[in-house]
Amino acid sequence: MASSEHPSVAAVFEVVFDKRVGHTVSWKRNLPDVSLDGVEYKCLPSGLHGVREDLVYFVHGAYAGVSAFVLGDADEQQRNANFVAVGALVPLSFGRLGKSWIHAAALRELARERVRDAQRSQGLEQFWKENKGENSGDGTPVSPSAVRRASLPVTAIDANRKRKRATSDASGNMFPAMQAFPPDHPAVSMFALLDMFGPLIFPLHRATLLRKRILLLTTPPVQESCNFVYLLSILSSIPRFLADSLPPESELALRIQTLFSVGVHDIPFLGDEKRRERWLACTTDDILEEKRDLYDVFVRLPSHTGPSYEWPRIRTADGKDIRATQRDLRRYRLLRAELDRTVPAYQDDPEEASSDSGGASSPLMRASTNALVEEAKHTRPGDSTICEPVSWTAMAYNGFMWWASAGEMEAWENEEARADRQLLEELPEMEDLAQHMATSSSGDVQGGEPQVRLKMVAATVLTAYFHHMTADILQPLIDAVEEADDATEEGVADAAIHISNEDMRAMGLDSWSAADREFVAEALRLYFARESKIEEGGLNICGVRVC
Incomplete structure (x- = not known):
């Protein structure tokens, strides 16, 4: 039986490649009334055979699915296709992914074992015995409205705008049980999400708030893209005190549905006009890009083998590019500068991290002149291609304001620049939060690895940051x-x-x-x-x- 920390599973299965029938479920155990029809396609996105290992998240009916893929050595008799995917289904009533990441490490080890010796199934049987649920009813969530309400953060900010206390609240509500933060938790990709999108994270956040149908096109491995889907849904959650102030008819807008990995086999589901829920998903099937009636926003992620500074391309279904605004660009550079200052591991140069950290007593943000230097440091190739150009009207206005203030930068500094800095100033020091988590957790965090704790802190603070923006x-x-x-x-x-x-x-x-x-x-x-x-x-x- 599953422990209180580990979610129960409704099914465990193994998918292999059969040279006569293709992908097939070769082993399975499932609770009564739990169907596994089509699961062999969901756990093996197109192109997965090109990587050695991967982890795939997906949704299967009332369940969240997690599948560990391992590619083994193959000969001609096996048609060069010796791979195994071992997966499990957990109830969606536990949340967006049903905490399925807790089982990821065990499933990965089982897949490695099976690709080495396909005759050994004792490990699969043992996993099923230890984690199976009581009955298939475990996978039936409560009413959709109740699930949405229960999933809302109690607040990343409270109604009185006490932001520092709110960040502590966010850590407990968005990423619970921080002392058991596993390496496969989607939140470990928060830094990667910020680096991948740069200033584009802000218009993407706004599109998610509008509950658009958003599809990310990626190349294998897909685990990080699945993590991005999870994180984008978390960042765009509506704080509860705000939800209580919204009209009752807006309930469907309180949360976006997360589908994670989808493929060609999901086209009928995605195109169902009766479905009112909007969704976030990722895919490796580029043919879905042509199905423009299925999505509102399409995001083409850079290839894993492409240039390191290639930006994603975000566009609407009618082909219009979505770009960051000039304010988004300034805000992103301020945020990156703050992360560099407070999270040494986030910098490329350790010596620079040491000299810039400034200690716990240093101000959260430097003076405006130094802030401009920090912004310039975070200019990357191609920034101009992903941002809206400065309009002639804006240039004329800014020129007038500069002239009216006699050219004094401090006097001319406008309200929005101060507001963007204040958003950072009202967040707690990451170093202090890391120390709090280290002293309050029972036991080491995954062996006490500092990198894991830093990622926990970053996920918590950045979640609070975006919840402040939403409010x-x-x-x-x-x-x-x-x-x-x-x-x-x-x-x-x-x-x-x-x-x-x-x-x-x-x-x-x-x-x-x-x-x-x-x-x-x-x-x-x-x-x-x-x-x-x-x-x-x-x-x-x-x-x-x-x-």
Whole structure:
């Protein structure tokens, strides 16, 4: 039987390649009424035979699936296809992945054992005996609305905006049982997610908040891409105090469904027009890119063998590129500089990490002049291709403001730059949080490896960071809708919600960006079923618009 720390499994199975029938389930144990139809395709994405080992997450009915793939040596008689995938199904009622990562290490060892000796099944039998659930009902989650509500963070921020205490809350609610943080937990890929997308992480976060159907195209191995799906859903979760302030009809928007690895066999499911839930998924089947009716946003990830600084490409189903705004770029550089300062392992140069760390008493952010130096240090090749160019209107406005302030940088520094730094200042020191986790955990974290603890800290702090951003976006909209409703007489049609340039900046958005204005309009329609009237960025002098 499964222990309290390990989720019970509803099925264990092995998939091999049969030269006569192709992929086939060669061994299985499952609870009554648990179907394994099609699982052989879900656990073996296209192209997986090109890597030695991989871990695949997927969804199979009411269950989360995890499959460990191992490629062995093969001869011509085996048609050069000696591989094994050993997987398990766990109830989705335990969360997005049912904590299936806890079983990943054991499944990987079983796959290695089976690829060496296909006749030995004792390990599989033992795993099933130790982890099987009581009955198939274990895999039937409670009502979808209850699952969504239960999965919401109690808060990454509380209603009184006590952010430092909130980050501690986030660590306990988004990534529980931190003392048992396993190497296969998706949160270990948080740094990789940030490095992969760079400034694009912000428009992708906004697309996820709009509950778009988002499909990531990747190449094997797929474990990291599955981790990205998990993390994007976590980062775009709605804090509970905000959820309680949203209209009841917005419940479906509170959480995005995570499908993890999908393929050609999932096309009928993805194209089902009766499904109201929006989703996040990844695939290795590039033919899905042509099925534009299946998704809203398509993300092509760089190949694992491609240039190290190649950026992902994000576009809509109609082919329009999604880019980061200029504010996104500035915010990303500030965030990277802060990570470099507080997490030495995140830097490429250990000596630089030592000299820049500054100790626990150093301020979280440097003076603005040094911050500009830090931003320049994190400029990467191709930044201009993934960011919206500065508009002529924005340049004219900035030029006027520079002239009006007599060219003094400190005097001209605008509100949004200060707000972006404040977002970092209100987060706790990562070093302090790491020390807290080290002293409060019962026992070592996976043998006390510092890298594991650093990844735990990064996942916790970055989750809180994005939850703060989510609150900064939704709370002003909640206030604007309530204010408009208070000013509207009963029986009169709801008026469009007015959003000013100042409102846009307060939400952490770029008032010069047409994409950000459209984002706000869509957010008001999705969460409040209201139309909007949004000001465009510009400058008025004596009532006359000059730019």
